[in-house]
Amino acid sequence: xxxxxxxxxxxxxxxxxxxxxxxxxxxxxxxxxxxxxxxxxxxxxxxxxxxxxxxxxxxxxxxxxxxxxxxxxxxxxxxxxxxxxxxxxxxxxxxxxxxxxxxxxxxxxxxxxxxxxxxxxxxxxxxxxxxxxxxxxxxxxxxxxxxxxxxxxxxxxxxxxxxxxxxxxxxxxxxxxxxxxxxxxxxxxxxxxxxxxxxxxxxxxxxxxxxxxxxxxxxxxxxxxxxxxxxxxxxxxxxxxxxxxxxxxxxxxxxxxxxxxxxxxxxxxxxxxxxxxxxxxxxxxxxxxxxxxxxxxxxxxxxxxxxxxxxxxxxxxxxxxxxxxxxxxxxxxxxxxxxxxxxxxxxxxxxxxxxxxxxxxxxxxxxxxxxxxxxxxxxxxxxxxxxxxxxxxxxxxxxxxxxxxxxxxxxxxxxxxxxxx
Numbered sequence: 001x002x003x004x005x006x007x008x009x010x011x012x013x014x015x016x017x018x019x020x021x022x023x024x025x026x027x028x029x030x031x032x033x034x035x036x037x038x039x040x041x042x043x044x045x046x047x048x049x050x051x052x053x054x055x056x057x058x059x060x061x062x063x064x065x066x067x068x069x070x071x072x073x074x075x076x077x078x079x080x081x082x083x084x085x086x087x088x089x090x091x092x093x094x095x096x097x098x099x100x101x102x103x104x105x106x107x108x109x110x111x112x113x114x115x116x117x118x119x120x121x122x123x124x125x126x127x128x129x130x131x132x133x134x135x136x137x138x139x140x141x142x143x144x145x146x147x148x149x150x151x152x153x154x155x156x157x158x159x160x161x162x163x164x165x166x167x168x169x170x171x172x173x174x175x176x177x178x179x180x181x182x183x184x185x186x187x188x189x190x191x192x193x194x195x196x197x198x199x200x201x202x203x204x205x206x207x208x209x210x211x212x213x214x215x216x217x218x219x220x221x222x223x224x225x226x227x228x229x230x231x232x233x234x235x236x237x238x239x240x241x242x243x244x245x246x247x248x249x250x251x252x253x254x255x256x257x258x259x260x261x262x263x264x265x266x267x268x269x270x271x272x273x274x275x276x277x278x279x280x281x282x283x284x285x286x287x288x289x290x291x292x293x294x295x296x297x298x299x300x301x302x303x304x305x306x307x308x309x310x311x312x313x314x315x316x317x318x319x320x321x322x323x324x325x326x327x328x329x330x331x332x333x334x335x336x337x338x339x340x341x342x343x344x345x346x347x348x349x350x351x352x353x354x355x356x357x358x359x360x361x362x363x364x365x366x367x368x369x370x371x372x373x374x375x376x377x378x379x380x381x382x383x384x385x386x387x388x389x390x391x392x393x394x395x396x397x398x399x400x401x402x403x404x405x406x407x408x409x410x411x412x413x414x415x416x417x418x419x420x421x
Contacts, residue, residue, distance in 0.1 A: 038225030106177025155180025293321030
């Protein structure tokens, strides 16, 4: 049975909305628990579909799991790895499943797994992952299944082909479990990579990073169980901030971690959003003046990540002048632009990576389809900005990354309901 959202927009929101734990952080942390036979505890785990799938894959490899969804608390222990091949059907639904490759190499020195699935936002080949494993001495065979023999792996210098987040995480997971010193150059250090490093330190790993381009690991030491709190999802923060601004609402966002939000705060300031933050709360205020057009561009951390951009596109429809959206990484990320055009937005796709948006315009509700996790949340925001009623289909994509988003939005005054189709 599929479901859709029915959203009636055009009204201001108010109150407080809490941020859940980061999806992008928790998936590599779950994979990392396989590196020890002891129990690991993760707090602030979001109750979302992608976590469920990741846990089902781990169970199939021998993990014992207790998940208290209401308390957002997860306990995982894997006394023994039961096999080197994660479940094929599950892996094909989740891109993050590829992280089990690094964890299995780090603990069991072998892995056979299918190519992972996930959102269709552009080409995301695994070459960078496999080259990193080969640099550590692994032997890779790849056809319909990826088979990796890590029996002779040892610490080495890895220069990443590209600053892929998941490839960097995979290299880290493999390197902490093998003997010798590993240095990863030109890798990614996005917040979720830094959180993985923090969790591995808590497990006893000798790992750190310097000058944002080098990760250093002294691997091979036995790892222990650990307790770790998953960081707040910075993508929820930027999405809720864009929602509040675009609907001209007074909204307080609770559970914020400012340490990863410099680029988000900068973008809000440049577009004329009035806000303040105190401790772990961010308050978005009604604007005294209109919003300003600006170039909204992704980059390597600490710049805005690719996933931050789509909600800002909705805010750009309410800003004065022409804004440029530039996602240099994924060529299919702009698929939400035609959906915004259906609502009356003045926008055009220049090429697979760039779009122009001219505002301000009054958006009108219409029927739309969810295309991926971030585009889905973006269209929810657009529907709450629009006048009239919108329907949004295939909302399972949104449930993969946002916990009970309709209930949380209703609590701040949104008119949104979930219906079976």
